[in-house]
Amino acid sequence: MRIGLIGAGAVAKYHVAAAEALPGARLTAVCDIDETAAARAVQGVDGVRIHTDYRALVESSDVDAVIVNTPHSLHLPMTVDAARAGKHVLVEKPMATSLQDCDLMVQETRDAGVGLAIGHIQHFLPDKVMARDVLAAGDLGDVVMIRDHRSTDYRPGRRPEWFFSRSIAGGGALLNIGGHCLDRSLWFGGARAVDVSASVAQRFGVPVETDGMIALRLANGVGVTIAVVSDAPTHSDSLTIVCERGVIETDPRVGTLVRSDGQTRRVREPHPDDIQHAFTAQLADFLGVIDGEAPAVPLEHARHVVELVLASYESAVVQRSQQIPMLSRVTV
Numbered sequence: 130m131r132i133g134l135i136g137a138g139a140v141a142k143y144h145v146a147a148a149e150a151l152p153g154a155r156l157t158a159v160c161d162i163d164e165t166a167a168a169r170a171v172q173g174v175d176g177v178r179i180h181t182d183y184r185a186l187v188e189s190s191d192v193d194a195v196i197v198n199t200p201h202s203l204h205l206p207m208t209v210d211a212a213r214a215g216k217h218v219l220v221e222k223p224m225a226t227s228l229q230d231c232d233l234m235v236q237e238t239r240d241a242g243v244g245l246a247i248g249h250i251q252h253f254l255p256d257k258v259m260a261r262d263v264l265a266a267g268d269l270g271d272v273v274m275i276r277d278h279r280s281t282d283y284r285p286g287r288r289p290e291w292f293f294s295r296s297i298a299g300g301g302a303l304l305n306i307g308g309h310c311l312d313r314s315l316w317f318g319g320a321r322a323v324d325v326s327a328s329v330a331q332r333f334g335v336p337v338e339t340d341g342m343i344a345l346r347l348a349n350g351v352g353v354t355i356a357v358v359s360d361a362p363t364h365s366d367s368l369t370i371v372c373e374r375g376v377i378e379t380d381p382r383v384g385t386l387v388r389s390d391g392q393t394r395r396v397r398e399p400h401p402d403d404i405q406h407a408f409t410a411q412l413a414d415f416l417g418v419i420d421g422e423a424p425a426v427p428l429e430h431a432r433h434v435v436e437l438v439l440a441s442y443e444s445a446v447v448q449r450s451q452q453i454p455m456l457s458r459v460t461v
């Protein structure tokens with residue numbers, strides 16, 4: 130599978146290394162409006178054509194599939210243009226910035242007969258995969274509640290400018306970082322959300338939310354709380370899964386811990402290669418999708434993440450919980 134990477138920013142190196150690592154894949158093209166960034170991303174990789182116009186990349190005959198790794202509002206047009214050029218598409222999270230865009234991406238890729246996958250990396254991180262395996266073993270019983278805490282940094286100058294543009298990013302910390310929390314909480318919670326209540330804070334004088342809290346009730350009764358806090362005194366990326374007969378804690382820096390019968394066991398230690406391993410596994414999953422297999426992350430799940438972020442924004446504005454699916458049309 131000859132792969133073109135569109136967007137050579139923060140996580141490009143992981144996508145490049147994933148294509149290098151997989152026997153069934155080869156990176157043949159990269160595109161960025163910043164040619165220097167594009168060249169830097171593929172330094173040391175032979176035979177990669179560099180583009181500065183993504184349309185030239187998607188239309189080129191030396192690419193079979195693309196990875197869309199760009200600012201959020203570009204996910205839709207890049208996916209549509211790639212699909213119309215007959216290219217399979219792996220899109221970074223979040224799927225898009227509106228439900229209409231999500232639906233169009235699904236429709237266009239279906240019409241074109243190409244594969245579509247959304248890069249929700251949490252499903253491939255080794256500490257989360259271990260948590261999934263512990264749950265699947267069944268000893269801890271059913272999940273009853275989930276707490277998910279993430280720190281981030283939405284101070285001006287701490288990330289590329291587009292993250293602070295509501296029209297380009299689609300939102301702030303809740304969409305970008307809270308999207309990871311929603312993704313993994315829904316995955317481990319095992320059902321869709323039926324009720325959302327949220328509050329957001331907009332600090333540091335930036336035009337998007339910098340912090341947010343979400344409370345979800347899932348259709349199976351599982352309760353979820355999510356907190357995303359900018360510029361916190363300590364780093365956190367901590368997911369606590371409370372089950373009938375024990376508790377799982379997972380954090381990429383700590384590994385995966387299981388508490389039951391008054392005993393704590395570390396069932397997985399963190400490893401320096403964990404993030405790269407996840408990106409490689411995600412690309413392998415995408416190759417499976419191209420071969421007609423079901424994706425690890427269903428498109429409906431990725432769409433539901435966007436739906437819940439939008440419902441959270443609405444809840445924060447009207448200061449009431451929102452039933453899902455929402456009846457009113459929400460835009461960001």
Ligand SMILES: NC(=O)c1ccc[n+]([C@@H]2O[C@H](COP(=O)([O-])OP(=O)(O)OC[C@H]3O[C@@H](n4cnc5c(N)ncnc54)[C@H](O)[C@@H]3O)[C@@H](O)[C@H]2O)c1
Pocket residue numbers: 135136137138139140141160161162163166181182183198199200201203221222223248250289305
């Ligand atoms: N999976 C993860 O853990 C993870 C982590 C970080 C970011 N992301 C996601 O990856 C995507 C990219 O984020 P990032 O942090 O790499 O941002 P970034 O700003 O570091 O990189 C984006 C790149 O896209 C390029 N770009 C912008 N417009 C373009 C265009 N029209 N054509 C070609 N290139 C264009 C920019 O020049 C920049 O180099 C986002 O969807 C983000 O949410 C995912």
